[in-house]
Amino acid sequence: MASFQRYTTKQGQMWLFKMDTGINPQTGKRKTTTRRGFKTKKEAQIAANKLEQELISGTSIDNINITFEDVFTQWFSSHSKTIKPSTRKSIESKFKKHILPRFGKLKINEITKAYCQKMINEIAEIITSVNDIKIQANQIFKYAVKMDIIQKNPLEYVSIPKQQKDLINEDNHVNQRNYWKKDEVKQFLAITRQELSLRDHTLFHLLIYTGARKGELLALKWDDIDFETGFIRLTKTLFHNEGKFIFQTSKTKESKRLISLDTKTLSLLKKWRVEQIQANLANVGNNSESKIIFTRDDGSPMRLAYLNDKLSAVIKKYKLHRITIHGLRHTHASLLFEAGASIKEVQERLGHSDIQMTMNIYTHVTDDLKEQTTEKFQRYIEL
Structure with a gap:
């Protein structure tokens, strides 16, 4: 909305108008323009209306050169x-x-x-x-x-x-699955148990048995594990930026979660803790890094890409069905569905803020689950 004002010059009475022209994208502050030199108020009003239309259409000189x-x-x-x-x-x-x-x-x-x-x-x-x-x-x-x-x-x-x-059709889609079936999981963990260090085997075991993100596992400290009650607390994630390791809080409140661990996983963690202490990795200095569960030999945090590289190497060497690190998270979800877990239970365990994310995984469950669904229908209708 323009405001109009009459002013005096050597040539006599003239008119001007002032108008708010929006926000300057460089400064973030509102801008006001003043136009002078109109002989009558009507001329000033016509010019103000024209400028207002230019501002609305984006053709104003004030906006025309903004990239x-x-x-x-x-x-x-x-x-x-x-x-x-x-x-x-x-x-x-x-x-x-x-x-x-x-x-x-x-x-x-x-x-x-x-x-x-x-x-x-x-x-x-x-x-x-x-x-x-x-x-x-x-x-x-x-x-x-x-x-x-x-x-x-x-x-x-x-x-x-x-x-x-x-x-692509359904037959081709099977080849695109980014998860493993139960037998493939057993084969992979048998290989990592024999081929990899206890630390790396434990990491892959946790990825599959908890569905946690790799950043969540690499940020874990020993006080995040309650061996008495059998729970693991996931509240943070490891992030690497410009040569520095940063421990961030979880992205959403749903990502901060307490999930249960089975006895096999707890036993494996205890075994790794003993080996870590014996190697004097858990007692290096007094900083927070000394309490991290999974570290390099010098006690510093691990590279986020390390697990990607290890997984790719094992898959290539043993000609396994190719999946990504994130595919291990999908594997955990798919196996939970096969075991009879509800969508809500899987959502909470994986820390999804939106149940649609869980539903998307559910729509790509394994062929075994699809076959079980068919068998359930057949048994029911033939009763």
Whole structure:
């Protein structure tokens, strides 16, 4: 809304108007513009209305040269203060690799829906997590709308193209499973028991028997294990950033959880603790690292990529069905479902904040569970 004022010059009475033109994306502060030199109030009103329309359409001189990267810089400077270092690093990586090279230098008010769809299609051909890229880029456009830099979000109605893996038939889909069946788990653990150190075997055993994330296990301290009650407390995760190890609290309150351990797992942990103490790894110094359950030989935290490398090496050597470290978490969930656990029980054990995440795993349960379902139906209908 403009305000109008009459003022005196050597040439006589003139009119001016002042108008709020939105928020400056570089400073985050509201801007006010003043336009002078109008002979009548009506002329000033006409000019003010024209400027207001330009601001609404995003064609104002104040907004016309603002790039996508300008808006990203302003948005990220405040948003980064509200998130954890691991999340900040992940977001920066996505923008640096996929978003800024395609959008960064473009004037944000000139980016069209067609261009956004084209870019999303291109990214979908490179990576499977294209939806996450869209979510991140969309935050910038939403911020630009909020700050009156643009009127409409060109990314809002862009669709995610179907991934090839979503179009394959059921027979081919079986080969894409990212989990192991029960016999495959037994084979793998038998190999790790013989081939790997007790520390590494214990880590893989825990990944399969608890469904915990690798970062959660590598952040564990001995006081997180209650050997009396048989519970393990998962409240933090290990993160590596710029050469430093950081212990972060869990991402959500659901991720902070207390889960039970079976006697076999407890026995294996006790055995590892004895070996660790004998190797003098549990008593190095007085810092927090000295209490970490799984460490390097010098007592420092382990690399997050270490388990990925070990898993890949074992799979390659013994020609096992290929899965990822995260696939061991899916394996735990699938075996829980086979054992008769409810969706809610699996959700709580895995620390999913959204039950849909658990449901997604449930839809990819093993063939054995599908066969059991068929057999249950047959037995019931033939009674």
